[in-house]
Amino acid sequence: MELRAELLKSIWYAFTALDVEKSGKVSKSQLKVLSHNLYTVLRIPHDPVALEEHFRDDDDGPVSSQGYMPYLNKYILDKVEEGAFVKETFDELCWTLTAKKNYKPDRNGNSVVSHQDAFRLWCLFNFLSEDKYPLVMVPDEVEYLLKKICAAMNVELSSCELDEGLWQEAPGQGGLTVWQFLDVVNSGRFLRGVEREAVSMAVEEVYQELIEDGYLWKKGQLRRTWSERWFTLKPSALSYYTSEERKEKKGSIPLDKHCCVEVLPDRDGKRCMFCVKTPSRTYEMSAADTRQRQEWTLAIQTAIRLQAEGKKSLHKDLKQKRREQREQREQRKAAKEEETQRLKQLQEEKERKLQELELLKEAQRQAELLLREEEERRRQQHEHMQRTLEIQLREAEQARASMQAEMVLKEAEAERQRKRIVELEEMQGRLQEALQQEVKARQDEEAVRYAQARLLAEEEEKLKELMKLKEEQEEYIIKTQMEKQVLKREMENKNKCLEEAQKQLEEVRVNRQRVDQDVMAAQRKLRQASTNVKHWNVQMNRLMHPIEPGDKRINTSGGFAGYHPLLSRRDSSLK
Numbered sequence: 001m002e003l004r005a006e007l008l009k010s011i012w013y014a015f016t017a018l019d020v021e022k023s024g025k026v027s028k029s030q031l032k033v034l035s036h037n038l039y040t041v042l043r044i045p046h047d048p049v050a051l052e053e054h055f056r057d058d059d060d061g062p063v064s065s066q067g068y069m070p071y072l073n074k075y076i077l078d079k080v081e082e083g084a085f086v087k088e089t090f091d092e093l094c095w096t097l098t099a100k101k102n103y104k105p106d107r108n109g110n111s112v113v114s115h116q117d118a119f120r121l122w123c124l125f126n127f128l129s130e131d132k133y134p135l136v137m138v139p140d141e142v143e144y145l146l147k148k149i150c151a152a153m154n155v156e157l158s159s160c161e162l163d164e165g166l167w168q169e170a171p172g173q174g175g176l177t178v179w180q181f182l183d184v185v186n187s188g189r190f191l192r193g194v195e196r197e198a199v200s201m202a203v204e205e206v207y208q209e210l211i212e213d214g215y216l217w218k219k220g221q222l223r224r225t226w227s228e229r230w231f232t233l234k235p236s237a238l239s240y241y242t243s244e245e246r247k248e249k250k251g252s253i254p255l256d257k258h259c260c261v262e263v264l265p266d267r268d269g270k271r272c273m274f275c276v277k278t279p280s281r282t283y284e285m286s287a288a289d290t291r292q293r294q295e296w297t298l299a300i301q302t303a304i305r306l307q308a309e310g311k312k313s314l315h316k317d318l319k320q321k322r323r324e325q326r327e328q329r330e331q332r333k334a335a336k337e338e339e340t341q342r343l344k345q346l347q348e349e350k351e352r353k354l355q356e357l358e359l360l361k362e363a364q365r366q367a368e369l370l371l372r373e374e375e376e377r378r379r380q381q382h383e384h385m386q387r388t389l390e391i392q393l394r395e396a397e398q399a400r401a402s403m404q405a406e407m408v409l410k411e412a413e414a415e416r417q418r419k420r421i422v423e424l425e426e427m428q429g430r431l432q433e434a435l436q437q438e439v440k441a442r443q444d445e446e447a448v449r450y451a452q453a454r455l456l457a458e459e460e461e462k463l464k465e466l467m468k469l470k471e472e473q474e475e476y477i478i479k480t481q482m483e484k485q486v487l488k489r490e491m492e493n494k495n496k497c498l499e500e501a502q503k504q505l506e507e508v509r510v511n512r513q514r515v516d517q518d519v520m521a522a523q524r525k526l527r528q529a530s531t532n533v534k535h536w537n538v539q540m541n542r543l544m545h546p547i548e549p550g551d552k553r554i555n556t557s558g559g560f561a562g563y564h565p566l567l568s569r570r571d572s573s574l575k
Helices: 002-018 028-041 048-054 065-075 087-102 115-128 139-152 159-169 178-187 196-211 290-309 314-493 495-529 533-543 565-574
Strands: 213-219 226-233 237-241 249-254 260-264 273-277 282-286
Touching (some): 002 087, 028 065, 028 087, 048 065, 087 115, 115 139, 139 178, 213 290, 226 290, 260 290, 273 290, 314 495
Antiparallel strands (some): 213 226, 213 282, 237 249
């Protein structure tokens, strides 16, 4: 599980580097290439069928990290065998993918660390980072790593300046990301005045110490010659290879509780010698200097102890202990803060209760004062009510005496009132009879008024009809006047015709009397039309026939005679 967790950290960086749009998803073609490279560096047999089946093109869209994890676990991580691959090569593959996108050293070449040193720092960061994503390194681990690098260069690191710088870089996120950590190192803020080569050597030394590998000279068993080998220490074995690429493994020294490490004196031209004794064989080795020998012997002894205790790695064990110490500090800090908060709450509660007590005392004093005032007020009120009752009692006695005198008077007055009531009852009977008579008279009057109203309504209707007839008569008169004016204008235009008509009038003067009689008869009929509407309408219709110019007659009395059909026929017979 520890190997899987370490591999997942590096793969996480590779996956996020391929996520260009930062959407949490990567295209299938890129994941195919990544999976193929992981197969190669982890030395796992390729399974192209499973690869194509998982990333087939029949579904749309890129794949998220959750979608890639089932394939990664089943076909890659489950098949990884510890010691069957070179961990550094695997890390270099993931570093190459992520550094190209995220690592931005100074373009002017002023970076404190080289690209190779940045890779080693990235590996150390992954080793010391928390097992939570996104990966961050808590400030305590950053301080631990920087102090080890400075110790390798014999440089003292200021804790105050370090704490201030780290909390400025990681406010509120619980730690530094690897790119923030590399920026801190490249800025030279904590490594002022140190040459780049010294930093590179210190980083390499710390890398080999934490990763637990490096070069040693080993004496052969058969030919007894010394050969330089690349050693990798694990709690279960000390493996050695021809070079740091670890392409050819020359052998492995199994470690258990029966093994031990001893320091040997210098001989055969070799110095800083030590040996590892196992139940079956003794391995002699030589380090470059005393410090390196001390580190290797201590690391091997620790690996033997961890193997006996069932643990995996010294530095992982130390990392776990540091994490436990941080958790204990956080717990103590939280408990202290909780205790402080609780004491603060108790203090506030105490102050609040004291304030409440003061308020209660003040309220009690106010209540006592109000009680005394209320008792005094009630006593005065009682005395006032007693005096008032005494006065009212005297007034009641006086009123009783006066009321007895009034009762005598009232009884006499009541006797007179009874007699008056009898008289009034008799008068009421007479008034009832008079009232009935009056009601009957009013009913008769209402009937007469109803008849009168009906007659008035009929009269009003007849008046409306008469007014209507009058209006029609006026309209007819107006119309006749208008026709008269028209005829007058025609008469003016025909003066010559009138002269001729006068000559004709002389011829018919004999018949004038007869015509006058007819006109008078017509006037009598007109007067009769005002009383008889039907006869009047008939006569009016006869009079409203249009008058032709040849039928006009001149009245000898100065009036204008209307046209009449009888006269017209009579005149024609006379002619």
